[in-house]
Amino acid sequence: MVRLLRPFGRAVTYTRLLHLFIGIVWPSMWLFVREAWWIWLVAAAALAPAALVPAMRTAEGLQARLLLTGHRHDHGSTDIVVAPSASWGDRGRLVVWLEARLLLGYATVTCVAQLLFGTVHLLSAPFDRDFEEGGLFTLAGRGWWNVLLVPLLLVALAVTVVASGHLITALARRLLGPTPAERLAAMEERTEQLLERTRIARELHDSIGHALTVAVVQAGAARAARDPAFTDRALDAIEETGRAALEDLERVLGILRESERPVSSRPTLTDADRLLESARASGAKIDIELTGPLDTVPGPVSREGYRILQESLTNVLRHAGAVPVGARIAVADGTLTLEVRNPLTADIPGPGRGSGLRGIRERAALLGGRARTGPDEGDWQVHVELPLS
The missing domain is CATH 3.30.565.10 (Histidine kinase-like ATPase, C-terminal domain)
Structure with missing residues (x-):
């Protein structure tokens, strides 16, 4: 039990979630202006030319070191480099990284939001509270037994947070890591x-x-x-x-x-x-x-x-x-x-x-x-x- 709860006592678990949130903040702001699915396609297309800027690799590397590994620039892990892009191979890997971060960030934030929405819905059901529709799922009726499903949603929420953090960190080490020449x-x-x-x-x-x-x-x-x-x-x-x-x-x-x-x-x-x-x-x-x-x-x-x-x-x-x-x-x-x-x-x-x-x-x-x-x-x-x- 202690081993299962250990990740939730580490700050890096939550900074990894923050890293995923930051990656989708700017397209999410467009949704407040106009809610349309094609905004995500525009965001994905805009990331490709941004990855061609050499300094973008430095910015992404610094952010990944700080939020994903918990290291600062001067004491960071060599698994993630902060040098500017020096070749087209570096730029290509950066394009894949930005697109993967956007996709994983969207999926993680959506799952976390819906699991939180479902948890609140189940907790409010015994009190005959009307809850605004909009979640991925709702339960018919307002029985007290709905509360018994809350632990399942909380476990799913915990798994989502930890798993997405490990996945984005593994992707960062693979796509923002050093090339053979840099090693x-x-x-x-x-x-x-x-x-x-x-x-x-x-x-x-x-x-x-x-x-x-x-x-x-x-x-x-x-x-x-x-x-x-x-x-x-x-x-x-x-x-x-x-x-x-x-x-x-x-x-x-x-x-x-x-x-x-x-x-x-x-x-x-x-x-x-x-x-x-x-x-x-x-x-x-x-x-x-x-x-x-x-x-x-x-x-x-x-x-x-x-x-x-x-x-x-x-x-x-x-x-x-x-x-x-x-x-x-x-x-x-x-x-x-x-x-x-x-x-x-x-x-x-x-x-x-x-x-x-x-x-x-x-x-x-x-x-x-x-x-x-x-x-x-x-x-x-x-x-x-x-x-x-």
């Missing part, structure tokens, strides 16, 4: 959003993870050295790395707040000196080899290359400590090659173990490149190749 575009947009969220997560992992790793290594080294001069250098390194991490954090949060904000302020491989100095200050002995013009590397490749180098050095400091590191950055033959090698040592467990290497491989794959990580001739190697085109 593909929405899927691509959703994919871009997910990729952007993944990229931001990697940005935070690489930047903040690097800063925390440097701070932990420097603090531990300063405590072990017990040298005031070394402690001062360690604090300077922690301060510089922390400031850079705060800049990265503010930039990433700015991207989250402003989706149109450009990413050109992200560091590139031309800023690698700051990264190398931070790692050297943490005790790593870095031997860097640069080949080719870094300033000619395209922005997206250079920015991702910087993050790959940052994550590689962070892994060295986190898992190997202060060891000799060989780094090579080469630009040649349309390819950017990044390689970081360090001696294999006992792995040091730490938070986020493995996610950094996965991020390196994901960055390379998104740019159409490839990455190899793992032991190689007694060293741990990160080797990445990124196409420049």
Whole structure:
């Protein structure tokens, strides 16, 4: 019983009925001027050219979202689009929608009105009240037993309201829904959003993870050295790395707040000196080899290359400590090659173990490149190749 009555406790049940009423208001007004059946034919004919206007699809989509699904424009369901008509197929479906809405609206309003008329007629019959003719049906006599038929009419009225609401909503999703091209575009947009969220997560992992790793290594080294001069250098390194991490954090949060904000302020491989100095200050002995013009590397490749180098050095400091590191950055033959090698040592467990290497491989794959990580001739190697085109 509760399940049967649940639709009548939802506002959308009544807004769907209102949607059907609105669709026949304007031809109904003509009936007050002249009552003739052909007015409905004129109304149906007038809807066809109206559907050819591209903005009509937007108006119908907004109204359907608000009244049929209960969603507003900015939080609406993707089952009903609000974009203007872009093709003759869209216009054709809109013509069918307007005609179906008019026909279903007329049938629903007629049934609801007649069921209400019949209910009032049955209720008034025991009181010997004369009721104006005009309904689809009337009962002879004025017996008290007529009241017993009222529940049947109320059930029929409830079924009409709920069924017509479900039917008009199904028609809206079918005729005002997205075309295959629009579904593909929405899927691509959703994919871009997910990729952007993944990229931001990697940005935070690489930047903040690097800063925390440097701070932990420097603090531990300063405590072990017990040298005031070394402690001062360690604090300077922690301060510089922390400031850079705060800049990265503010930039990433700015991207989250402003989706149109450009990413050109992200560091590139031309800023690698700051990264190398931070790692050297943490005790790593870095031997860097640069080949080719870094300033000619395209922005997206250079920015991702910087993050790959940052994550590689962070892994060295986190898992190997202060060891000799060989780094090579080469630009040649349309390819950017990044390689970081360090001696294999006992792995040091730490938070986020493995996610950094996965991020390196994901960055390379998104740019159409490839990455190899793992032991190689007694060293741990990160080797990445990124196409420049």
